[in-house]
Each structure stands twice: as structure tokens, then as C-alpha cells.
Amino acid sequence: MRKSLVFTTLGLLSVGALSAAGWNLRVRAPPDVPATAPPLPAPEPVLAEREGVSVRFDLSLTPRPREAAAGAPLQGTARFVLQDAKSHAPLQGRRVLGWMSLREKGAAPLDDAACTARVKTYLGGLLSARADVDLNAYWFLTLNHDHTVSVINPQIAFERTKLHSLVSVGGEAADWAMLNDRSALYVTVASGNSVSVVDMERFLATRTVRVGQQPGRIAVAPDGRTAWVSNDGDGTVSVLDTAAHAEVETLRVGAGRHEFAFSDEGRTAWVTSTEADVLTAVDVASREVLGTVKVGVGAGDVAWSPVARALFVVQPRSSEVLVVDPEKREVSRRIAVKSGPGALRFDRSARWAFLLYPEAGAVDVLDAARSQVAHALTGFSAPDSVVFTESFGYVRNTTSGRVSLVDLNTLEGTGTPSVVNVTMGQRAPEESRGLGRSDPIAALPEGNGVIVAGTADRALFLYQEGMMAPRGTHLNYGREPRAVRVLDRSLREVEAGVYSATATVRENGTYDVQLLLDNPRAIVCMQWQVGGVPEDAALAKKLPLTLTPAFDPKTLLTAGTTTPLRFKLEPTPGMTGMPPVQPEEIRVLLFKTPGTWQWRTEPRRTADGGFEVDFTPPTPGQYKLVVGVESRSIDLGRLPHFTFGVVEAPAATTASASEVHR
Structure with a gap:
């Protein structure tokens, strides 16, 4: 679990503090630009040492492609390499924040006091004090009842409004999915028989992809190359090429609503159908149907467990969860469950599956390693969805304002798992205009909390694990958020002790680089010389x-x-x-x-x-x-x-x- 920031002696912000997203992150290279384009010449990495930590920083910029618009900035990769100064062991699992600020000509480098003051200013999230390059950007995205997606900057200190952008998707949204590289968001629009493509750099709907009738569920394949759309109105599935944002295949898989799962490291897609009696296997690369498995009419959720090397299919009509062997393509085991099963989701370990019963107000916890029900939990209020962090399963109750936290560390053994109820808002989700199909809860980047969509309250509730109430509320400006997700572009550990983020640079010159480390607590300032940025890119910093x-x-x-x-x-x-x-x-x-x-x-x-x-x-x-x-x-x-x-x-x-x- 990623640790959150706690600062006492420096007087800085507390757990989870991140700087607001800079508005200079605007233009992105087209998807067809080769990722292997040679970087521009750059200085040797710069080194610094503070509080027993050795820090090495470098920035690699890629030349602007010919296809990019005039005035576009340069994209690149910023890297911090953190080691113990004495043992040279990599510092793993740390929370790292970073910024780059263009130094005025003739100005002196930042001393320790000025460096600390600069970092504290950036943590405040003020509009008037923004870094030229922010390496910590993240936003909350909400899928709203009024055909829009809200983009909310959670850290910006702008009194009551934190709305960064509002994107119209052209109709009532059914579901959404983020591409693996976070360049675009796909939103299914049932009324338009289409998928709206939202550019995640500019936060604009840039394209409409026509698919089958009444598209509902959408899922991106693990390799990120394709997105799979359930066309609930005509019994087909549309396969989209995520590089071209275009439909490349239409598969007939049976009438009704569909759900997706991917097995064998993402090589095989499995599709259920509520009105067909089979589970369909499709080769993800070739998009050829490999075969089917008889599961009976009315199959619901399907989930893959690499622990069991099997698919788990909910069958409401027979009150069972079917365990499917993907190689033999047959049902290998049937797990009897209560009547009225709904959503089925695995936790991050892929061992524990939560099966929700909306009408019974119950949750079963299935042990995939043994293919059996391990725990039967009660006391819920029409639960309809569950989302996981490393430590907890968060179950939404639709007839009350409570979210139930199931402690995953208490699932092992025969004892009753620990469940804590936390009130999120004043109104029950069922009081809204509709609940939607997408997750109404999303894990925060720090890993120790979630953001909850208060659908009927028209707000988002920020919850940190260990608390008995939300620690913050973000208004959704009169809109009902049916789903929420986090767009995270902050520094992340890409290998042992190496923390990286995408950087967008508009001007040449000397930059002060600021690093904030959580453990040990340290603020480090260095300098970096940037060259090779076209002069017209600097003009884009000015408001037109x-x-x-x-x-x-x-x-x-x-x-x-x-x-x-x-x-x-x-x-x-x-x-x-x-x-x-x-x-x-x-x-x-x-x-x-x-x-x-x-x-x-x-x-x-x-x-x-x-x-x-x-x-x-x-x-x-x-x-x-x-x-x-x-x-x-x-x-x-x-x-x-x-x-x-x-x-x-x-x-x-x-x-x-x-x-x-x-």
C-alpha cells in the first residue's frame, strides 16, 4: 500500500496532499507517433543528498512531431532515482511529489528556506502559484445524469469551485472505460448508438464512434489495444481499435446485456449474455470466436481469478456461481448460493470474490482457492457494487447513505470478518434519478482511501481509512454523479527506487526542481537546464x-x-x-x-x-x-x-x- 504524506516539523499539508494540476498540460502527441522517437540531447543527471537520501534527477524530452499543432509543448519523462546515501539501496514504496519552476534570468538558485517555502506554496494549490511543470497531477472524473463528465481538481484552493472542465458526451451515458495510457476516456451513449471519445489532455469530446444498438458495458483489454462494447439492443459486441478510435469488428454473441472478463494474461475475452445460454470465448488478438461454454440462459457477472485459473460466472436463475475451466471450456464446479445474486467482484489478490445480494441485503465472500463460500455477511441495505483497496472492500448500500467497509485482513479463517459502516452524505443513492452500471467508488492514488459518488447528494465524499466519517466533500455543482474514477498522472514507482511521470515543457531555460519525500521526510531542490523547445511553444503559456x-x-x-x-x-x-x-x-x-x-x-x-x-x-x-x-x-x-x-x-x-x- 502506498504511503501518504504526513508533515509536522515543516508545517506542510497532511495526508494525501498533492499539488493542483497545471493548466499547461494541454497538447499531446498523436497516438500514431512512435514511442521510440529519439530524445533530445540533455545534460547528465543531477545529484543531491538530503536526510541520508541520495537523489538523482533527469528529464528526457522527445522532439515535437511534425503532425503536432503549432505551439504544442514538448512531452517527456521526468525521473527521480532515490537511494539510501550509505548503503545505496533503492528506496521503494515511497510517496514522492515533484515540481519544476522556470527560474527568472539572473536569479540565484533556491536555498533551503526558499525551497521549503516554494514547496509549501505549491501544496496550497493556489491559482496564482502554479509550477511550470507539475509532476503530481490527478483529477476526479464523474459520470453525470445530465450527459456530462465532470473533471474536478481536488486540490485547487479556489474556495467552493474546483470544477476544472465539463465535457458533454452527447447523450445519456451508460458506462465508461479509461485507456491504459490514460490518453482517452471512452463513454458508451445508448441513445446515440455510439461511443464518445474524450481527450484526457484537453478534456474535450473529440470523436464519436458508431457501434451497435444501445451500447452498455465497455471494457478495455489488458493489453490496451482494443475496447469491447456490449450492444445490448442487437446481441452484438463491437471491438474498437484504441489507437485509431474506430470499430474493427462486430461479433454476434447472443441477445441481452453482456458482461466481459479476460483470462490467460488477457489473451482471451469471455462474454456473457442474459438471453443466450452460452459463455463465449474470443481470441483478443485475432477477434475469432474460439468456442462456447453452456452456462444456461440469464448469466450475469463474470470474473477471472488467476489464483484459481478459472472463470466465475453468476447464474441467478439457478442460484449458483459456475466455475469454468478456460482450457476445457466446461463448467468444472457449481457453487450453490442464495437466491437473487447480483454483482461479483474479486479483490486485488484475486482470491476473495464478493457476491452481492441487493434484495436480501447480504454479501457472500467466495474463496477462489477452494471454490466455496467462505463467509456469509448480513446487515447491508440493497448492496449493488463493491470496490477494493489493499485493505478493504467498499460495499455501496443503495437504500441508505452508508458505505460498508469489509476488512480484507479478517477474511482468512473461520471467524466473522470485520465490517464497519461509514455514513457518506445525507441521502440514499436510491433517491437519485438513476444508479447507473459503473463503479460509484474509486480508490485514491495514495492507496489508503476512496472517493465516493454521493449520487443523490450531488457531491463526492473523500474518505481516508481509519476515520469514521468523510474527511472532505467536493460539490458536483448540481449534477448527480452516477460513477466516479481517478485520473492519476502523479509520480509513480516504475522500478525499484525509480519514480517517473510525464512532463510537459513549454520554455527553454534553467528550472528549479523541487522534490518532496515522505519517508524520511525531506525536501530537495536541484536545477535542470532545458533546451530544444521550439520558441512558439512559450507563446501558448499566454492566455489567448x-x-x-x-x-x-x-x-x-x-x-x-x-x-x-x-x-x-x-x-x-x-x-x-x-x-x-x-x-x-x-x-x-x-x-x-x-x-x-x-x-x-x-x-x-x-x-x-x-x-x-x-x-x-x-x-x-x-x-x-x-x-x-x-x-x-x-x-x-x-x-x-x-x-x-x-x-x-x-x-x-x-x-x-x-x-x-x-
Whole structure:
């Protein structure tokens, strides 16, 4: 389990602190660019030693491919090699944070005090203090009821709004899957008979792939080359090429809903069908049907256990879990279970399978090594999904706001496993408009907690293991999150003592490199010389548009009174050749701080070429105005934002423009 950060003497942030994602991570090389492109010449690795730790850093940048857009930055790989200074043994299992900041010309290197202050500033997540290269980026993604995917920056210190982007997928989403390289997110849209492709660098839906009728479940093969889509409306499965984002095969596997599992190190795909009586085996590489196994009509979930070297198939009609031998392609064992079995999931060890019973309010724990039920747990409230960390199984209860934590360390033996209930939010998931098919809980990068989608509460709950309540809440801005996942681009250990992350660099020059290590606690600063970045890449750091307010934010507004707020969005000096901004490109967010009230709209065009929105604050307090233009790579929060004071009024009136306009 990855350890989280705890700092006391340095006065830094506590467990799980990560810096906010930088907005300079924008452009990615096309997928067809060879990964083996020779790197640019770079200096020798730099060395430093602190607190008995030897640190070696290097950055390898790849030349910008000819296919990339003008102004695109360079992509590369940053590496920290950590060793014990005396024994030279690699430091494994550490939590490492890193940043690179471009040094002003003529400035001196950071001393220890300045280095510590710089790291503390980055940990604060302030918009005004962002590293030029952030090696710790991660976001929360939510699959929403209103045909959107929210991208939430959990560490940004921007008061009540942490929404980084909002992506429309073109219809009600059924399921989603992330590509192995985290370059794209696939979302199945049943109403459109399609899969929406979301670019995970720009957070934009860039392509629509037509598939069969009513696509539901989607799964990416272990090798990452293909994605498998269940077309629940026509009895087929679409196989997508993840490099080309295109359908390459359509397989007929039987009518109804389908579930997927992959065996033999990902070489074979297995597909169930609720209206056919067979489990279908498909060669992943050739996409040829290898054979079928008779499992009876109505088969549900299917899961592969490398421990048992077998597939486990839920058969609700006969109240059984069928153990399938993948080589003989036959049912080798039948495990009798209670009536009404639902979801089946294996923990990370692949030994313990949790079988959920929504109607009975129970959970069975199956031991794959013995192919039998090891524990029968009760006391749940219509459980429908389970997600695992190294230490716990998290079971969602749909008729209460509780999440049940089953201690995996207590499963061995005949004793009753430990189960702890933690309340997440005020409303039960069943009070929402729909529960969805995707996981509503996701493990955090630190490995010692989860993020829970509070579907009916329209919020996310951050839970750290060992606590009896969530340690944080993130609003989802009026949207019901039916599923949640973590997009993690932070430094990770790729081999013993070597921690690596993708780096995006826009400017040449001398960079101060900051490293924060959890054990032993240490802050290390070094310097690195970057060369070879095209000059036009630095221009992309500038915002292409400048926002000029035509109102005085110091003027007090009145609750219940409508006030027109005007502003201009004009090209930044030096930015030429871009078309004028259209109102439909602009997103305006007004929200109360603190509080949950928020309002999104697009402005109307004014006669002088500016833009205007009518603001009617519902109650007294402090409100913020934030403007974003995603089509110009300007997310909410990048442009200047404004705070308004609102006072009470006996009756609603309409303010004149002269009261707020200069």
C-alpha cells in the first residue's frame, strides 16, 4: 500500500496532499507517433543528498512531431532515482511529489528556506502559484445524469469551485472505460448508438464512434489495444481499435446485456449474455470466436481469478456461481448460493470474490482457492457494487447513505470478518434519478482511501481509512454523479527506487526542481537546464484572450435584484489570426461562497461587441463571477475572477446599468 504524506516539523499539508494540476498540460502527441522517437540531447543527471537520501534527477524530452499543432509543448519523462546515501539501496514504496519552476534570468538558485517555502506554496494549490511543470497531477472524473463528465481538481484552493472542465458526451451515458495510457476516456451513449471519445489532455469530446444498438458495458483489454462494447439492443459486441478510435469488428454473441472478463494474461475475452445460454470465448488478438461454454440462459457477472485459473460466472436463475475451466471450456464446479445474486467482484489478490445480494441485503465472500463460500455477511441495505483497496472492500448500500467497509485482513479463517459502516452524505443513492452500471467508488492514488459518488447528494465524499466519517466533500455543482474514477498522472514507482511521470515543457531555460519525500521526510531542490523547445511553444503559456470588466465589483448588489454584468473578451496582444469569440463559446459561472448555490449560463452579445449576463443573487452574502472559454483552452479559473458583496433588500427591484457600470 502506498504511503501518504504526513508533515509536522515543516508545517506542510497532511495526508494525501498533492499539488493542483497545471493548466499547461494541454497538447499531446498523436497516438500514431512512435514511442521510440529519439530524445533530445540533455545534460547528465543531477545529484543531491538530503536526510541520508541520495537523489538523482533527469528529464528526457522527445522532439515535437511534425503532425503536432503549432505551439504544442514538448512531452517527456521526468525521473527521480532515490537511494539510501550509505548503503545505496533503492528506496521503494515511497510517496514522492515533484515540481519544476522556470527560474527568472539572473536569479540565484533556491536555498533551503526558499525551497521549503516554494514547496509549501505549491501544496496550497493556489491559482496564482502554479509550477511550470507539475509532476503530481490527478483529477476526479464523474459520470453525470445530465450527459456530462465532470473533471474536478481536488486540490485547487479556489474556495467552493474546483470544477476544472465539463465535457458533454452527447447523450445519456451508460458506462465508461479509461485507456491504459490514460490518453482517452471512452463513454458508451445508448441513445446515440455510439461511443464518445474524450481527450484526457484537453478534456474535450473529440470523436464519436458508431457501434451497435444501445451500447452498455465497455471494457478495455489488458493489453490496451482494443475496447469491447456490449450492444445490448442487437446481441452484438463491437471491438474498437484504441489507437485509431474506430470499430474493427462486430461479433454476434447472443441477445441481452453482456458482461466481459479476460483470462490467460488477457489473451482471451469471455462474454456473457442474459438471453443466450452460452459463455463465449474470443481470441483478443485475432477477434475469432474460439468456442462456447453452456452456462444456461440469464448469466450475469463474470470474473477471472488467476489464483484459481478459472472463470466465475453468476447464474441467478439457478442460484449458483459456475466455475469454468478456460482450457476445457466446461463448467468444472457449481457453487450453490442464495437466491437473487447480483454483482461479483474479486479483490486485488484475486482470491476473495464478493457476491452481492441487493434484495436480501447480504454479501457472500467466495474463496477462489477452494471454490466455496467462505463467509456469509448480513446487515447491508440493497448492496449493488463493491470496490477494493489493499485493505478493504467498499460495499455501496443503495437504500441508505452508508458505505460498508469489509476488512480484507479478517477474511482468512473461520471467524466473522470485520465490517464497519461509514455514513457518506445525507441521502440514499436510491433517491437519485438513476444508479447507473459503473463503479460509484474509486480508490485514491495514495492507496489508503476512496472517493465516493454521493449520487443523490450531488457531491463526492473523500474518505481516508481509519476515520469514521468523510474527511472532505467536493460539490458536483448540481449534477448527480452516477460513477466516479481517478485520473492519476502523479509520480509513480516504475522500478525499484525509480519514480517517473510525464512532463510537459513549454520554455527553454534553467528550472528549479523541487522534490518532496515522505519517508524520511525531506525536501530537495536541484536545477535542470532545458533546451530544444521550439520558441512558439512559450507563446501558448499566454492566455489567448484578455477579460476586461465593465462593472465595479466593489459596488454592493442587492438580493433579489437583477443586475446586468458586462465584460469584454479580446485577443491578447501578440495573439493574431484567431476568429472573434462567440457567446456560445463562453461559460459564465456565478456561485456563493460559502454555500451550494451556483448558476451557469452563457452571455449575450452587446452592441459594443462585449458580453453581458443578468445576475440575480437569491440571498445576501459573497458571490464570485468566473468566466471560461474551453474552445480556446481557457478553463474556468484561468481568467481573472471577481467577488461581489450582496446585501438584503425588502423587495426585489431591478438595478440600472449606471449603478454598476463605470
